Amino acid sequence: MADISKINGVPIANIEKLDAVLAANIAKVNGLTFAPAVPSPVAAYSVRLLGSAVGISSYTGAAMRVRRETAGGAGDDDEADIAFDSGVISLDSAISNASAGVTATTLGQFLNVGTVNGTTYTNPDSLTVTASCFVDEWKDQSGNANHLEQTVQSSQFTLHDGTTNSDLILKNGKPALLPTSNAVGFQAVSVDLSNSDVSEFLVAECNNNFAVATKYGTNNILVAHNNYTTGIDGVFQLASYTNASYYLDGQQESVTQTRGTTRDQFYLNQRLASLCNFQPTSSGISIENIADFFRVYVYQELVIYDSDQSSNRTGIESNVNTYFSIY
Amino acid sequence: MATVYLPVEPIEGMDSAERAEALDAEVWRLRRPLSLQSPQDITKYYYPRITHPTTGQVAIVGDTTEEVRISPEVDLTDMLALLPEVPQEEKDGLVMFIDANRGGSVPFGQLIPSTSTQLTQEEAEALGWLPDPIEP
Numbered sequence: 001m002a003d004i005s006k007i008n009g010v011p012i013a014n015i016e017k018l019d020a021v022l023a024a025n026i027a028k029v030n031g032l033t034f035a036p037a038v039p040s041p042v043a044a045y046s047v048r049l050l051g052s053a054v055g056i057s058s059y060t061g062a063a064m065r066v067r068r069e070t071a072g073g074a075g076d077d078d079e080a081d082i083a084f085d086s087g088v089i090s091l092d093s094a095i096s097n098a099s100a101g102v103t104a105t106t107l108g109q110f111l112n113v114g115t116v117n118g119t120t121y122t123n124p125d126s127l128t129v130t131a132s133c134f135v136d137e138w139k140d141q142s143g144n145a146n147h148l149e150q151t152v153q154s155s156q157f158t159l160h161d162g163t164t165n166s167d168l169i170l171k172n173g174k175p176a177l178l179p180t181s182n183a184v185g186f187q188a189v190s191v192d193l194s195n196s197d198v199s200e201f202l203v204a205e206c207n208n209n210f211a212v213a214t215k216y217g218t219n220n221i222l223v224a225h226n227n228y229t230t231g232i233d234g235v236f237q238l239a240s241y242t243n244a245s246y247y248l249d250g251q252q253e254s255v256t257q258t259r260g261t262t263r264d265q266f267y268l269n270q271r272l273a274s275l276c277n278f279q280p281t282s283s284g285i286s287i288e289n290i291a292d293f294f295r296v297y298v299y300q301e302l303v304i305y306d307s308d309q310s311s312n313r314t315g316i317e318s319n320v321n322t323y324f325s326i327y
Numbered sequence: 328m329a330t331v332y333l334p335v336e337p338i339e340g341m342d343s344a345e346r347a348e349a350l351d352a353e354v355w356r357l358r359r360p361l362s363l364q365s366p367q368d369i370t371k372y373y374y375p376r377i378t379h380p381t382t383g384q385v386a387i388v389g390d391t392t393e394e395v396r397i398s399p400e401v402d403l404t405d406m407l408a409l410l411p412e413v414p415q416e417e418k419d420g421l422v423m424f425i426d427a428n429r430g431g432s433v434p435f436g437q438l439i440p441s442t443s444t445q446l447t448q449e450e451a452e453a454l455g456w457l458p459d460p461i462e463p
Contacts (some may be wrong), residue, residue: 065367065369071396072396072430076358076396077358077363077370079365079367079369097367099365099367099368136370137369149369150369151369151370151372152370152373152374153355153370153372153373154373154374155375156370
């Protein structure tokens with residue numbers, strides 16, 4: 001496919017079917033072998049708009065639902081959905097579905113951020129301060145509506161810290177979700193991944209007090225990229241991982257409960273962690289604080305498949321890394 | 328920050344989890360009353376809650392020093408209905424205290440009824456509220 005840009009003047013991207021056969025199902029044409037299409041993930045969360053490279057054909061919904069805090073002033077605790085702006089959330093992201101009385105049309109206005117990167121955002125809601133911004137719902141771009149929610153105000157990730165004339169919280173130049181306490185995370189969503197060969201692609205970072213954890217199921221499956229100083233490093237699981245393979249920034253790591261290089265690699269560094277062919281034994285996905293050893297830190301993207309993506313791993317990693325410039 | 332664990336007892340018609348959820352929602356409504364909430368609001372609770380691993384009882388995990396903002400439009404009707412064991416005199420005092428602070432804030436610790444069990448982190452650990460840390 002990479003060698004063919006057009007067929008009879010029609011760009012390949014615009015060809016969905018040939019003689020009623022889905023393009024994604026065509027493995028070969030005249031001896032040319034195509035890479036298999038990435039299947040749709042079961043859940044996909046990101047600060048960017050995800051596309052076909054990770055198996056999402058077309059997502060047109062909101063990126064997140066957020067809440068603003070003004071310390072008791074006007075507009076306190078109002079909420080709004082924020083859209084993608086040119087493929088990523090930004091202060092120019094349009095807002096919709098907002099609380100009553102909100103007249104702001106962009107996130108920058110909704111937060112009354114002032115002037116950022118040469119753009120002055122007006123204050124149509126007459127806030128008396130620049131609002132802090134918290135994520136209470138991270139929308140699932142997979143089309144399965146597995147949105148991650150946090151209904152407790154004190155447990156929500158921060159997207160803007162309320163500093164006037166400042167941008168969203170960024171990590172390596174891209175928006176990021178930042179925890180403000182040990183209790184921050186999202187509540188579990190009900191997704192039955194038991195008896196599936198799960199794959200996960202995660203863009204995140206640890207610091208000295210927070211780890212990054214994705215919890216599968218109620219109590220017995222955990223994939224953690226931990227940096228607790230006296231805790232566990234690398235991938236840690238409480239159930240079978242016999243056939244799983246783990247990669248950090250594209251390099252294979254051992255799937256063990258080791259204290260070693262993985263911690264140093266994750267510590268204060270944005271990383272891409274990929275885990276393929278992992279078999280949870282109970283249902284549900286969450287990103288949460290799980291006892292003292294597992295505390296979430298910066299999150300930017302999490303895509304989960306209910307199938308083994310070992311054969312697509314490098315392609316997905318390449319897409320992620322091209323966008324986030326991690327390694 | 329002074330973390331406090333508040334195990335919630337069941338009342339008639341509500342088990343511990345249901346009552347804890349309702350009370351937590353009422354704490355949030357001190358700051359954002361139902362009259363200001365919209366149906367699309369995702370945020371509904373003020374503090375996290377934990378479930379005792381063996382008894383199933385639920386506790387609200389609060390912070391006694393945190394200043395809870397009180398909306399000028401606050402309505403305590405539903406909260407008071409969730410506190411049947413609290414003496415009427417104490418309820419009246421709570422109403423007066425909240426009324427006096429509409430538009431301001433009060434420490435969460437001053438909102439906890441005298442009838443509520445309050446546990447420190449150490450006491451909660453000793454009573455088995457916190458699961459053992461996950462270790463390799």
